[in-house]
Amino acid sequence: MRDVAVIGIGMTNFGELWEQSLRSIWVEAALAAMKDAGVDYIDSFYVGCMSGGLFVGQEHLGSMLADYLGVCPVPGTRVESACASGSVAFRLGFMEVASGMSDIVLVSGVEKMTDVSGDEATYALATAADQEYEGFHGITFPGLYAMIARAHMAKFGTTRKQLAQVAVKNHANGALNPHAQYPFSITVDEVLNSVKVAEPLRILDCSPITDGAAAAVLCPLDRVKEFSQKSVIRISGSGHASDTIALHSRKDITSLAAVEVAGKKAYAMAGVGPKDIDFAEVHDCFTIAELCILEALGFVEPGQSGPATEQGKTARDGAFPINPSGGLKSKGHPVGASGVAQIVECVEQLRGEAGKRQLKKARRALAQNMGGSGGSSLVHILEVV
Amino acid sequence: MRDVAVIGIGMTNFGELWEQSLRSIWVEAALAAMKDAGVDYIDSFYVGCMSGGLFVGQEHLGSMLADYLGVCPVPGTRVESACASGSVAFRLGFMEVASGMSDIVLVSGVEKMTDVSGDEATYALATAADQEYEGFHGITFPGLYAMIARAHMAKFGTTRKQLAQVAVKNHANGALNPHAQYPFSITVDEVLNSVKVAEPLRILDCSPITDGAAAAVLCPLDRVKEFSQKSVIRISGSGHASDTIALHSRKDITSLAAVEVAGKKAYAMAGVGPKDIDFAEVHDCFTIAELCILEALGFVEPGQSGPATEQGKTARDGAFPINPSGGLKSKGHPVGASGVAQIVECVEQLRGEAGKRQLKKARRALAQNMGGSGGSSLVHILEVV
Numbered sequence: 001m002r003d004v005a006v007i008g009i010g011m012t013n014f015g016e017l018w019e020q021s022l023r024s025i026w027v028e029a030a031l032a033a034m035k036d037a038g039v040d041y042i043d044s045f046y047v048g049c050m051s052g053g054l055f056v057g058q059e060h061l062g063s064m065l066a067d068y069l070g071v072c073p074v075p076g077t078r079v080e081s082a083c084a085s086g087s088v089a090f091r092l093g094f095m096e097v098a099s100g101m102s103d104i105v106l107v108s109g110v111e112k113m114t115d116v117s118g119d120e121a122t123y124a125l126a127t128a129a130d131q132e133y134e135g136f137h138g139i140t141f142p143g144l145y146a147m148i149a150r151a152h153m154a155k156f157g158t159t160r161k162q163l164a165q166v167a168v169k170n171h172a173n174g175a176l177n178p179h180a181q182y183p184f185s186i187t188v189d190e191v192l193n194s195v196k197v198a199e200p201l202r203i204l205d206c207s208p209i210t211d212g213a214a215a216a217v218l219c220p221l222d223r224v225k226e227f228s229q230k231s232v233i234r235i236s237g238s239g240h241a242s243d244t245i246a247l248h249s250r251k252d253i254t255s256l257a258a259v260e261v262a263g264k265k266a267y268a269m270a271g272v273g274p275k276d277i278d279f280a281e282v283h284d285c286f287t288i289a290e291l292c293i294l295e296a297l298g299f300v301e302p303g304q305s306g307p308a309t310e311q312g313k314t315a316r317d318g319a320f321p322i323n324p325s326g327g328l329k330s331k332g333h334p335v336g337a338s339g340v341a342q343i344v345e346c347v348e349q350l351r352g353e354a355g356k357r358q359l360k361k362a363r364r365a366l367a368q369n370m371g372g373s374g375g376s377s378l379v380h381i382l383e384v385v
Numbered sequence: 386m387r388d389v390a391v392i393g394i395g396m397t398n399f400g401e402l403w404e405q406s407l408r409s410i411w412v413e414a415a416l417a418a419m420k421d422a423g424v425d426y427i428d429s430f431y432v433g434c435m436s437g438g439l440f441v442g443q444e445h446l447g448s449m450l451a452d453y454l455g456v457c458p459v460p461g462t463r464v465e466s467a468c469a470s471g472s473v474a475f476r477l478g479f480m481e482v483a484s485g486m487s488d489i490v491l492v493s494g495v496e497k498m499t500d501v502s503g504d505e506a507t508y509a510l511a512t513a514a515d516q517e518y519e520g521f522h523g524i525t526f527p528g529l530y531a532m533i534a535r536a537h538m539a540k541f542g543t544t545r546k547q548l549a550q551v552a553v554k555n556h557a558n559g560a561l562n563p564h565a566q567y568p569f570s571i572t573v574d575e576v577l578n579s580v581k582v583a584e585p586l587r588i589l590d591c592s593p594i595t596d597g598a599a600a601a602v603l604c605p606l607d608r609v610k611e612f613s614q615k616s617v618i619r620i621s622g623s624g625h626a627s628d629t630i631a632l633h634s635r636k637d638i639t640s641l642a643a644v645e646v647a648g649k650k651a652y653a654m655a656g657v658g659p660k661d662i663d664f665a666e667v668h669d670c671f672t673i674a675e676l677c678i679l680e681a682l683g684f685v686e687p688g689q690s691g692p693a694t695e696q697g698k699t700a701r702d703g704a705f706p707i708n709p710s711g712g713l714k715s716k717g718h719p720v721g722a723s724g725v726a727q728i729v730e731c732v733e734q735l736r737g738e739a740g741k742r743q744l745k746k747a748r749r750a751l752a753q754n755m756g757g758s759g760g761s762s763l764v765h766i767l768e769v770v
Contacts, residue, residue, distance in 0.1 A: 053438040060467040063760030066627035075625035082445040099484030127444040240460035242451035375448030
């Protein structure tokens with residue numbers, strides 16, 4: 001397998017993009033990534049999208065987006081793993097370049113979620129759970145994650161306030177991100193007093209419904225200098241794993257097995273461990289998710305994620321900064337795009353281009369993305385060469 | 386890149402499988418392929434499915450199917466390119482093994498189309514067209530292919546009877562296929578007198594709505610003998626290309642550019658041409674599609690597909706047998722599964738295991754699958770080593 005580099009990144013603003021369509025936001029992100037990479041062609045592309053069918057009545061995105069980017073007959077492949085769709089696109093692009101089959105591959109994600117009603121969006125998102133055993137009985141994702149939160153609180157003594165501190169920290173970061181949907185700070189009291197969604201989770205524990213697209217351009221490491229004069233960013237690890245789709249089939253709902261296995265695979269490929277990671281973007285679809293992920297990836301011991309957050313260890317100036325972009329919580333969560341948007345943040349930080357969000361130490365980054373209540377997860381490690 | 390072999394195949398019966406679910410038919414096909422391959426584990430899998438969201442309210446199939454096959458934490462990736470979804474899964478599995486990332490990869494396709502009403506299925510299928518410029522204005526796939534048929538008749542003198550002969554030939558083959566949804570012969574008169582769907586196409590020009598799943602197991606060529614003692618089948622060519630999603634953007638709607646480009650890529654990789662292919666499975670979603678494909682793949686000159694079919698050249702005992710399985714027309718068309726079911730037929734023929742359908746000469750096969758009205762297409766070439 002060949003070494004692979006990320007040479008270009010691009011993303012739209014995240015938010016309620018009423019005047020744009022799925023195809024227009026995707027093309028905006030794709031062109032931005034190609035411009036940043038300095039390429040005027042691609043050999044193929046991947047697009048992660050959770051449910052073009054239910055959100056906008058459009059499948060067959062590979063063909064449609066090739067058409068609207070103006071690159072036919074270049075092949076486009078749409079991939080889906082619920083909210084982890086974007087990082088599946090990233091992994092497959094990595095594999096296509098690593099295999100030697102192609103040199104210049106665009107990887108991307110997109111979701112246009114606000115063209116349907118809130119009820120319809122909630123139904124569409126619930127198709128990431130086991131519909132026959134979970135969704136059709138009425139549970140939606142806030143309810144599933146609320147059960148995880150309750151179990152984590154019971155098992156480890158995690159507090160309601162610690163959950164709130166995840167959201168407060170991510171909003172503090174997102175306030176500095178020009179692409180964020182909710183670029184403002186919030187307080188612990190505001191989280192604790194916000195509208196209840198599913199006990200113990202409140203609205204400010206939940207990531208929003210978002211429109212957005214993100215893209216990156218990959219090429220073989222030994223060809224980087226033909227295109228880009230920026231810092232060389234190598235993909236050093238990639239892991240992908242699955243878990244039972246339904247919570248009721250798991251031995252312990254406070255741990256995320258797919259995240260743990262994907263993390264171990266990525267660490268092994270990169271030859272590093274959690275202590276070698278300078279910062280991470282992780283899948284904080286709900287505040288409790290970020291806590292469970294920190295434990296699954298080995299950043300802290302099981303049960304220690306709440307205290308670590310409370311002590312500021314995951315803040316931008318902490319021992320291991322988590323979600324410097326603002327995370328899904330503040331930046332927004334266009335489900336198919338989130339995995340690629342994490343890569344965009346990692347690359348901006350690694351290049352030293354993150355502006356007011358720039359971390360002091362940013363040589364090796366980890367991006368963790370997951371689908372459903374953790375039924376699938378992908379972990380990637382990127383580093384400055 | 387490493388050489389890759391197909392060592393196992395499996396599929397369900399195709400038809401209206403009222404008493405089974407998407408997960409049960411997929412597991413049936415996957416286990417059959419693993420048993421045929423002689424493997425008791427897989428490193429990863431791909432599943433092609435066009436619209437789990439619209440047909441059964443279930444996305445996130447990678448997680449759900451890993452769960453129901455009992456292989457967690459093995460990663461599963463769902464891919465989609467409308468009716469070409471299955472062959473995208475096949476291509477990505479090929480790439481994953483070729484790259485050296487994995488050794489034993491299951492590739493598969495599934496669609497459960499009869500759990501919704503006919504109107505809902507028609508809407509779901511129309512999401513493979515350009516919804517904003519085609520679908521939402523009321524056109525569905527029979528209408529799109531009817532326009533292609535009219536144009537082909539006007540440009541080349543293709544006759545209504547020649548279209549019918551595609552269906553007659555494919556049903557004659559499908560009558561010998563124990564997995565076929567409609568395993569019976571039909572006559573030209575029956576096609577010509579069947580119910581009109583979209584002038585000039587009649588119901589017997591159209592592939593049906595079908596439930597079904599198909600799977601194959603891939604491994605590096607140099608490891609085949611560890612698992613399977615059957616004929617060694619190598620994947621010698623793979624091509625993937627896109628075209629405009631909407632018909633109105635094409636210069637000439639009688640030619641299928643994505644099929645032509647994908648075919649050329651596959652031929653080039655395999656180092657062969659159309660004359661070197663012993664037989665082919667092609668995407669006869671409508672009778673006119675098979676005719677256009679024969680021309681795009683170079684089996685005949687443009688305009689000659691109708692006469693060639695009339696002369697019996699594409700019959701099982703003809704010069705270049707097309708769709709010995711019965712094709713989508715007679716075997717059935719569970720959209721996400723069709724691309725992999727084509728591979729199943731190719732392997733059965735190449736192994737000499739096709740029973741009453743067995744072709745005399747079967748050393749090199751071509752499988753062509755496409756999405757929408759040809760907005761995406763994949764071509765694979767398989768050969769006995």
